[in-house]
Structure formats: structure tokens, C-alpha cells
Amino acid sequence: VTSSPERDFVLAHLDDLHADLDAWLRIPSISADPAHSADVAYSAAWLAEALRRTGWPVVEIWPTPGAPAVFAEWRSADAGAPVALVYGHHDVQPVDPPELWVHPPFEPTRVDGPDGPELHARGAIDDKGNIAFHLLGMRAHLAATGRDTPAVTVKLLIEGEEESGSPHFAALLREHADRLACDVVVVSDTGMAAPDVPSAVTAMRGLADAEITLRGPAVDLHSGSFGGAVPNPLHAMAELLSTLHDDKGRVTLPGFYDKVRPLSDRERELMGRVPFDERAWLAGPAASRVATGEEGFSTLERIGARPTAEVNGMWGGYTGPGHKTIIPAEAHAKLTFRLVADQRPEDVAAQFHAWVEANLPEGIEADVHTPPGGVAPCVSDLDSPAMDALLRAIGQAFDTAPGEVLFTREGGSGPEADLVEHLGAPLLFLGAGLPTDRIHSPNERVLLPMLYRGAEAAAHLWRELASVRLR
Amino acid sequence: VTSSPERDFVLAHLDDLHADLDAWLRIPSISADPAHSADVAYSAAWLAEALRRTGWPVVEIWPTPGAPAVFAEWRSADAGAPVALVYGHHDVQPVDPPELWVHPPFEPTRVDGPDGPELHARGAIDDKGNIAFHLLGMRAHLAATGRDTPAVTVKLLIEGEEESGSPHFAALLREHADRLACDVVVVSDTGMAAPDVPSAVTAMRGLADAEITLRGPAVDLHSGSFGGAVPNPLHAMAELLSTLHDDKGRVTLPGFYDKVRPLSDRERELMGRVPFDERAWLAGPAASRVATGEEGFSTLERIGARPTAEVNGMWGGYTGPGHKTIIPAEAHAKLTFRLVADQRPEDVAAQFHAWVEANLPEGIEADVHTPPGGVAPCVSDLDSPAMDALLRAIGQAFDTAPGEVLFTREGGSGPEADLVEHLGAPLLFLGAGLPTDRIHSPNERVLLPMLYRGAEAAAHLWRELASVRLR
Numbered sequence: 001v002t003s004s005p006e007r008d009f010v011l012a013h014l015d016d017l018h019a020d021l022d023a024w025l026r027i028p029s030i031s032a033d034p035a036h037s038a039d040v041a042y043s044a045a046w047l048a049e050a051l052r053r054t055g056w057p058v059v060e061i062w063p064t065p066g067a068p069a070v071f072a073e074w075r076s077a078d079a080g081a082p083v084a085l086v087y088g089h090h091d092v093q094p095v096d097p098p099e100l101w102v103h104p105p106f107e108p109t110r111v112d113g114p115d116g117p118e119l120h121a122r123g124a125i126d127d128k129g130n131i132a133f134h135l136l137g138m139r140a141h142l143a144a145t146g147r148d149t150p151a152v153t154v155k156l157l158i159e160g161e162e163e164s165g166s167p168h169f170a171a172l173l174r175e176h177a178d179r180l181a182c183d184v185v186v187v188s189d190t191g192m193a194a195p196d197v198p199s200a201v202t203a204m205r206g207l208a209d210a211e212i213t214l215r216g217p218a219v220d221l222h223s224g225s226f227g228g229a230v231p232n233p234l235h236a237m238a239e240l241l242s243t244l245h246d247d248k249g250r251v252t253l254p255g256f257y258d259k260v261r262p263l264s265d266r267e268r269e270l271m272g273r274v275p276f277d278e279r280a281w282l283a284g285p286a287a288s289r290v291a292t293g294e295e296g297f298s299t300l301e302r303i304g305a306r307p308t309a310e311v312n313g314m315w316g317g318y319t320g321p322g323h324k325t326i327i328p329a330e331a332h333a334k335l336t337f338r339l340v341a342d343q344r345p346e347d348v349a350a351q352f353h354a355w356v357e358a359n360l361p362e363g364i365e366a367d368v369h370t371p372p373g374g375v376a377p378c379v380s381d382l383d384s385p386a387m388d389a390l391l392r393a394i395g396q397a398f399d400t401a402p403g404e405v406l407f408t409r410e411g412g413s414g415p416e417a418d419l420v421e422h423l424g425a426p427l428l429f430l431g432a433g434l435p436t437d438r439i440h441s442p443n444e445r446v447l448l449p450m451l452y453r454g455a456e457a458a459a460h461l462w463r464e465l466a467s468v469r470l471r
Numbered sequence: 472v473t474s475s476p477e478r479d480f481v482l483a484h485l486d487d488l489h490a491d492l493d494a495w496l497r498i499p500s501i502s503a504d505p506a507h508s509a510d511v512a513y514s515a516a517w518l519a520e521a522l523r524r525t526g527w528p529v530v531e532i533w534p535t536p537g538a539p540a541v542f543a544e545w546r547s548a549d550a551g552a553p554v555a556l557v558y559g560h561h562d563v564q565p566v567d568p569p570e571l572w573v574h575p576p577f578e579p580t581r582v583d584g585p586d587g588p589e590l591h592a593r594g595a596i597d598d599k600g601n602i603a604f605h606l607l608g609m610r611a612h613l614a615a616t617g618r619d620t621p622a623v624t625v626k627l628l629i630e631g632e633e634e635s636g637s638p639h640f641a642a643l644l645r646e647h648a649d650r651l652a653c654d655v656v657v658v659s660d661t662g663m664a665a666p667d668v669p670s671a672v673t674a675m676r677g678l679a680d681a682e683i684t685l686r687g688p689a690v691d692l693h694s695g696s697f698g699g700a701v702p703n704p705l706h707a708m709a710e711l712l713s714t715l716h717d718d719k720g721r722v723t724l725p726g727f728y729d730k731v732r733p734l735s736d737r738e739r740e741l742m743g744r745v746p747f748d749e750r751a752w753l754a755g756p757a758a759s760r761v762a763t764g765e766e767g768f769s770t771l772e773r774i775g776a777r778p779t780a781e782v783n784g785m786w787g788g789y790t791g792p793g794h795k796t797i798i799p800a801e802a803h804a805k806l807t808f809r810l811v812a813d814q815r816p817e818d819v820a821a822q823f824h825a826w827v828e829a830n831l832p833e834g835i836e837a838d839v840h841t842p843p844g845g846v847a848p849c850v851s852d853l854d855s856p857a858m859d860a861l862l863r864a865i866g867q868a869f870d871t872a873p874g875e876v877l878f879t880r881e882g883g884s885g886p887e888a889d890l891v892e893h894l895g896a897p898l899l900f901l902g903a904g905l906p907t908d909r910i911h912s913p914n915e916r917v918l919l920p921m922l923y924r925g926a927e928a929a930a931h932l933w934r935e936l937a938s939v940r941l942r
Contacts (some may be wrong), residue, residue: 205695207695207796209794216759216760217757217758217759218758218759219758221757221758221759222883222911223779223781223783223807223809224676224678224809224881224882224883224884225756225774225881225882225883226756226757226759226774226882227774227779227781227807227809227882228720228764228765228773228774228777228778228779228781228809228882229757229762229763229764229770229773229774229882230753230757230759230761230762230763230764231759231760231761231763232781232782234712234782234783234784234785234804235712235713235715235716235781235782237709237785238708238709238710238711238712238713238715238782238785239709239713240709241705241706241709241713242706242709242710242712242713242714243713244706244709245706249699282701285696285697286688286692286697286700286701287688287689287690287692287800288687288688288689288692288697288701288702288834289687289702289834289835289836290701290702290833290834291700291701292700292701292702292833292834293699293700293701294699299700302699302700303696303697303698303699303700306699307699308694308698308699310694310698310699310703310706310796310798311703311705311706311709311788312694312705312788312789312794312795312796312797312798312799313705313787313788313789313790313795313799314705314708314709314785314786314787314788314790314802315785315786315787315790316784316785316786317782317783317784317785317805318783318784318805319784319785319786319803319805323680323783323805323807324783324784325678325781325783325807325884326783327781327783328783328784329758331785332790333705334788334789334790334794336694336698336794336796338694338695338698338699362761362763363759363760363761363763364760365760410695410696411695411696411697411698411699411700412693412695412696413695440693
């Protein structure tokens with residue numbers, strides 16, 4: 001086990017980390033619930049105060065039409081030092097169903113687990129834990145390097161609406177573009193493959209959503225008097241959606257794969273190194289009987305590196321108790337598409353319209369709604385100097401050679417693409433979460449050794465980033 | 472135009488028919504609405520009183536665990552006279568949406584229409600009009616033939632729960648089997664093809680229903696973290712139901728058509744004679760853009776003479792506003808099958824179970840629920856002496872040769888098969904409705920000349936049935 005001044009400082013100040021995180025986790029900052037809007041605002045105020053207390057010279061609360069964000073900046077005294085912007089969020093998911101929580105979600109509770117001590121609370125890792133480690137990380141960086149200011153200028157942008165779809169985030173980025181200018185974005189809202197597998201996320205999928213209404217008869221019809229003689233929109237919906245994938249599990253929208261950046265042999269080789277126990281994954285997180293999906297790709301590739309189409313909801317006709325013998329006038333479905341680089345949400349919306357038009361059963365009319373916006377996919381360059389710095393920082397924190405740090409991809413979507421688009425800076429991901437942390441579910445937790453290593457990695461990162469050329 | 476003593480009597484006593492029907496239609500006997508249970512009971516009492524007033528010697532109200540039925544009997548003095556049982560119902564459909572009624576649904580209103588005077592009210596034809604004409608018809612029969620008792624023994628069984636699925640009807644038939652014994656059943660709950668097209672219904676379809684739940688993951692999953700890698704029950708439902716029909720519009724359940732009695736050339740020729748304006752039907756009753764269905768059959772054949780499968784409801788996943796990016800744990804569908812002679816509902820239930828098992832996508836489990844019971848299809852013998860008597864009666868009422876009376880088939884299902892099964896008697900259908908009467912919809916009406924001819928046809932029928940050998 002390598003030691004370092006950064007590690008020594010972190011391990012000597014764990015009480016500070018715990019005191020801060022416990023206090024913050026007690027604030028139920030659920031952005032999706034209007035009843036908690038004061039808590040979200042209080043969470044922002046608490047974070048601002050904690051930043052000031054730990055020495056950040058510039059700390060501001062930025063209001064939005066929704067929940068406030070927190071901005072902080074600690075400028076490096078070094079002439080020409082690069083600028084890093086940390087992104088995260090201080091709001092949390094709702095807790096329902098509350099009866100499934102073993103410990104109250106807003107009373108942080110220490111639990112001894114098989115991989116070490118855990119802290120259970122809503123937001124323990126998503127995302128308060130991931131932000132809290134930066135407070136200690138910055139202190140460790142300054143103490144270990146003996147500096148008054150960090151080796152790189154560090155900015156923080158911690159929003160309050162991530163769990164509600166970040167509705168005002170792009171506007172916030174536009175409004176404060178000057179203040180947010182940076183050379184690299186460090187997203188701290190993700191995690192690693194396993195406690196003993198240090199890794200860096202390199203991509204998140206984008207998102208396009210669509211809703212479709214199929215119309216048949218003008219009114220609900222009696223299925224005895226009309227059944228078998230007029231089109232049934234529910235049959236049409238089944239027919240249409242059954243063709244959304246071909247027999248190789250590929251999405252059938254015309255042009256859907258045209259802009260998909262294929263996985264290189266090296267990327268596939270790197271993804272293949274990530275340890276993955278499919279049987280345990282099926283029995284646990286996936287809660288599923290089998291793994292399926294696009295032919296020719298592994299489960300991790302399907303989730304992280306390939307685009308998908310999912311029907312999230314479908315309804316029509318009579319859904320109450322007993323039976324009502326109707327041919328309904330309408331059928332409905334909600335779909336989302338997960339996108340990978342270099343797909344664009346607006347292209348997929350157009351492809352979906354064309355696909356519906358081309359596949360609509362006879363006698364059926366379709367209303368297709370594809371809301372503007374969506375989320376673009378984002379991907380990091382594996383070979384950039386910034387990535388080299390990140391791998392060195394993670395390697396030091398995890399006692400691993402930088403070349404042994406693995407690359408993973410997230411299947412989900414977030415506002416990260418907005419950061420790339422508005423700030424024009426490359427993305428790095430540094431997070432202390434684990435796939436087994438039950439984010440968004442009851443009994444969310446953080447594995448404490450991961451949190452400590454996260455703080456140490458952050459401290460290393462500011463030093464390492466100063467040594468590479470970012471612009 | 473032929474005259475007859477029966478017609479003369481009917482036309483001389485139209486005021487009686489109108490006074491009775493108006494009074495009865497003012498009673499909102501909606502069996503589906505518990506708030507109207509007293510009205511349904513009052514409707515039964517009103518009918519019983521009207522039957523006594525017009526001379527029926529035996530009139531009884533038969534209670535059920537739900538709404539009461541009315542039984543009446545007028546025994547023929549002729550030794551060995553056959554026995555006819557008239558079936559109908561005194562309950563009516565709900566009226567919603569009330570705002571679409573041009574005239575209040577329970578204030579019978581005369582309206583001059585393109586085909587003659589109409590009476591608008593809920594129940595005007597379904598089924599109070601069809602029963603009301605029997606009151607006058609019996610009086611016309613007795614007056615025209617100069618008899619004190621009818622030429623055949625006539626029984627009436629007018630139930631009060633038909634619009635609620637006749638839940639206690641089979642039990643009622645079992646309980647009163649002796650009193651209901653008969654040689655022929657005359658169902659008065661249907662109609663004819665058009666005002667100038669006298670016709671007799673010869674079949675009704677049966678019904679089997681099924682509900683299916685498909686299960687994928689144990690819980691709703693995040694479609695970003697799992698999308699494209701585990702089975703989605705909504706995709707599975709679409710896939711499964713898209714194979715319910717083949718590319719010729721045939722139902723794919725194994726053995727589904729095995730017991731279907733094929734249409735003879737003569738039956739097809741007879742059905743082909745029924746005037747049917749498909750364009751008007753699509754624009755009006757069918758409220759649909761196109762006619763579809765099983766290849767090789769006309770629309771009237773598809774509705775009346777071929778079995779069908781319809782999905783009546785389908786649901787699963789997120790159906791609220793906006794989007795929720797999940798792979799749901801479950802998907803659901805409700806189906807009904809319309810059956811024709813000689814299919815059996817219990818066979819179809821077994822076929823559905825087998826079909827689901829054979830077509831279930833990988834990684835998906837199915838719960839299939841096929842409730843016991845169902846409705847058997849029923850069909851009349853076109854060449855029986857009873858049918859000959861009916862055609863003569865209709866022919867006389869409509870000034871048409873019996874051979875010109877056409878045959879039609881109803882696509883719907885009712886308790887008629889129960890009558891056949893429990894009473895062991897053949898079925899005839901005599902009703903004065905029209906496809907354009909808007910039964911079950913706002914602004915239900917009866918075309919008054921049809922009602923008058925119905926009364927006359929009933930009067931002829933009792934005389935004609937006495938002249939044929941029924942047992």
C-alpha cells in the first residue's frame with residue numbers, strides 16, 4: 001500500500017467528512033416534491049456555508065425558476081493554470097416506498113457490510129456523498145502540496161434539479177457562461193465497477209422520447225357488433241411495436257444506426273476487462289430471468305455502448321375489473337430511445353415519425369409527439385492528457401497502476417451533454433458510487449472506503465491536472 | 472298492400488301502444504346503476520300490471536338476487552297446442568353522456584325522421600319497444616281470430632338484468648324450468664336489416680374472455696441502466712398479441728376453427744341478399760376508416776358468421792403525464808373471443824392457454840386467467856317448421872312473400888344460448904329494431920312503423936305457429 005500526503009490528510013480528517021455528510025443528508029432535498037422545495041433551498045444554503053467554512057473564496061447561490069444551484073470557485077495563483085469545473089447535484093430522489101427502508105432515509109445510519117462500513121441514507125452517494133468528498137479532497141490537496149491556492153483553478157457547479165430532469169440547467173449554463181468557462185469538466189455523479197475495481201466512466205447515453213396515439217374508430221365500438229370487421233387500435237399498437245426490433249434485437253428505425261460510433265477493438269477489449277458476474281447481475285440488480293438484447297454484443301456493451309428503444313408505457317381500451325367488450329377508439333404508448341455517440345435526439349425523433357408512417361396498419365391514424373430537446377450522448381476521449389491525469393489520480397488513490405484503471409460506460413442519461421455543448425470542454429468522470437449502492441431505491445448507501453478514496457482521488461486530480469497541457 | 476284483421480286491429484289501437492310505451496319509457500330502469508335499482512323493480516311492477524290489464528291470466532314477478540324478472544302465461548284452450556316462450560328484458564342501458572341527448576332520455580319524444588315518425592327515449596327499442604308490441608300483438612291475435620285464448624300457449628320471460636350481463640339468468644332458468652317448458656323460444660331483442668327489408672335473425676355469437684399478465688423483471692427497472700439488456704414485458708405483449716391473427720386475418724389459436732360450422736353456399740347466398748351499404752356503415756355505425764378482417768368473407772359474414780378475437784384493453788408501465796424511463800415489471804391485456812356454432816367457450820379457453828405457452832417470448836412469465844362460463848353461440852335452423860311460421864308472419868306484416876324475408880346474423884352475444892341449453896327448444900328471433908336505432912348510445916329511437924309491424928307480426932306468429940308441428 002502506497003502512502004501519500006493526500007491520503008494521510010484524508011485519513012486524519014474523516015470525522016470532518018462524516019460530520020458534514022451526516023448534517024447534509026439530514027436535509028430531505030427532494031426536488032420532485034413541491035412540499036420539499038424549502039428543503040432543497042436549505043440544502044443549497046447548507047452547501048454554500050460548508051464551502052465558505054472550508055475556505056472557498058467565492059461561493060454563490062444561483063437561483064433558477066426552480067431549485068437553486070451552488071457555484072463556487074477557488075482560483076489558482078499560478079499564471080496560466082488550467083480550469084476544472086466539477087459538476088454534481090444537491091437534490092435527491094423521493095424515498096417511496098418508505099416502508100422498505102430499514103433505517104429512516106434522512107437519518108444517516110452506519111451499517112457494517114460485507115465490503116466494509118456503509119452509510120445508509122437517501123443521497124448517501126447520489127449525489128451528496130460524491131460532492132462531500134470534494135470538500136475534504138480540496139483541503140487534502142492544499143495541505144499535501146503546501147499551497148494556499150489549488151494547482152488548478154477549481155469551480156463547482158452543484159445543481160438542485162438533477163433528479164427532476166434538470167429543466168433549468170441549460171439556461172443556467174447560458175446565463176453564466178463566462179463564470180463557468182473551463183478547460184475540463186469533472187462529473188462527480190457516477191461510480192466504479194466494484195470496490196476492488198478502480199475505474200473511470202467514459203460515456204453516458206443520450207435520450208430521445210416519444211409518445212404515440214393510434215386512432216381507429218371514432219368512438220369505442222361494441223366488439224360483438226363490430227369485432228372482426230374494423231381495425232382495432234390495440235391490435236395495431238401490438239403490430240407496430242412488435243416491429244420496433246428485428247430478430248437480431250436491432251432497432252428498426254430507418255437510419256437509427258447511421259451515426260453510431262462503432263466500438264473499436266481496443267474499446268471492446270477494455271470493456272471486456274471489467275469484471276461482470278452476469279448471473280449475480282440477473283439475480284440482483286436486473287431482477288430478471290434472462291439477459292437479452294442486440295445480437296453480437298455483451299450485456300455491458302448493450303447497456304453502455306449501444307443505442308436502444310424501450311416502450312415505457314402502453315395503454316388503451318378497458319383496464320378495469322371484469323370485462324368490457326369494446327374495440328377502443330385509441331391506443332397509446334410512451335417510448336424512450338437511449339442514444340450513443342454520435343446520435344442526435346432530433347434525428348431520432350425524425351426517424352421515429354418516418355418509421356410510424358411507414359409501418360402504420362391500414363385504417364389507423366397516428367399522432368406522434370416527440371418533444372423538442374432530449375439529451376445528447378456524451379463520451380470521453382480515452383487518450384487525452386486530461387484522461388491520463390484522471391487515471392493517475394485514481395490509480396494513486398486505489399494503489400493501482402494507471403494502466404490498470406478500467407473504463408466503464410453508464411447506460412443512463414444526464415445533463416452532462418449540456419455541459420459539453422455549452423462549455424465546450426472535455427468530460428472526465430470521478431465518482432465513488434457502486435452498482436450495488438441502490439441509488440433511486442430504498443436503502444441507498446455509500447461504501448465508506450469508496451468515499452475516502454474518492455476524496456483522495458480528487459486531491460490527486462488537482463495536482464495531476466496542473467501537470468498536463470489542457471489547451 | 473294486403474290487409475288483415477290483425478293489421479286492422481293494430482292500426483285501430485295505436486293509441487294504446489303509445490300510452491303504454493310512453494309510460495314504461497318514463498321509468499329509468501338502468502340495471503347497471505345501483506342508484507336505479509328501485510326503478511328497475513318499478514319497471515317490473517309496471518309491466519306486470521300492464522299484462523294483467525290486457526288480459527294475461529297468469530302474471531308473476533320473479534325475484535332474483537339482483538333485479539326481478541316478469542313471467543306471464545296465456546294458455547291455449549286447444550288440446551295439444553304448442554308452447555312459445557317470448558324472451559326480452561325490461562332494464563335499459565345507462566344514458567351517459569347525458570349532454571349528447573337531444574331530448575331527455577326518459578321523456579319519450581316524437582320526432583319526424585326521413586323514414587317516418589320516430590320515438591326517442593332510452594329503451595325505445597332495446598328492449599321496451601320490442602316487448603310493448605307483444606301486448607298489442609296478443610290482443611290483435613285474439614281479436615282477429617275471435618278466440619278467448621291464443622292459438623298457442625304463450626309465455627313471457629322478461630328479465631331485468633340483460634344490460635348487466637344477465638348474472639342470475641341461468642339460475643332463474645334452472646329454478647323455474649317446469650314453468651318455462653316450451654316448444655320454441657321467440658327472442659324479441661333484435662331487429663331487421665332496414666325499414667324496407669323484412670328479415671329474421673338466425674344466429675348470435677358466443678363469447679369467451681381471457682386476461683393475461685406478462686411478467687419480466689421482478690421490479691420496475693431504470694431503462695437507462697437496464698434498457699436493451701433484459702426482457703421488457705411491454706415488448707413481449709406487443710410481440711405476443713401481434714401474432715394473434717395471421718396475415719389472412721385468421722385467429723392463430725391452435726384448433727380455434729376446428730368446430731366452426733362453415734357457411735353453406737345457400738347461407739352465403741342468403742346473407743349476400745341482405746342490402747348493406749358498406750360506405751354508409753363505415754361512415755356511420757362503424758365510425759371507422761376501413762373495413763378489415765378475415766380474408767375471404769364479407770363484412771356481414773365476418774360479423775355474423777365467423778369467430779373473432781379482440782383485445783379490449785391493454786396496459787402496463789408508466790401511463791401518466793410526461794415520461795418515466797422504466798422497464799416495467801408487468802404488462803396486461805384483456806381479450807374476448809366471439810364464437811360461432813359449434814365452438815365451445817371452454818375449448819377456446821384451453822386453446823388460449825396453449826397458445827400463450829407456445830408463443831411466450833424468452834425470459835417472460837405469463838399468468839393467464841380464463842373465467843369459467845362464457846356464452847355459447849346459438850343458431851336457428853333455417854328450414855324448420857317454426858322458421859317457416861316466422862317467415863310467413865313477418866311476410867304478412869311487411870307485405871312480402873315469405874321467401875323474400877331475408878336472414879341476418881347478430882355479432883353480439885346474449886343469454887339466448889342459455890335459453891337453448893336450459894329449455895332445449897329451438898330459437899326464433901322477432902324484433903323491430905334497426906341498425907340505425909342507436910341502441911346503447913345517446914338518442915336511442917324506435918321507428919314507429921317498425922313497431923306497428925312488429926305488433927302485427929307477433930299477432931300473425933301465434934296463429935301461424937299453431938298450424939305447424941313443433942314436436
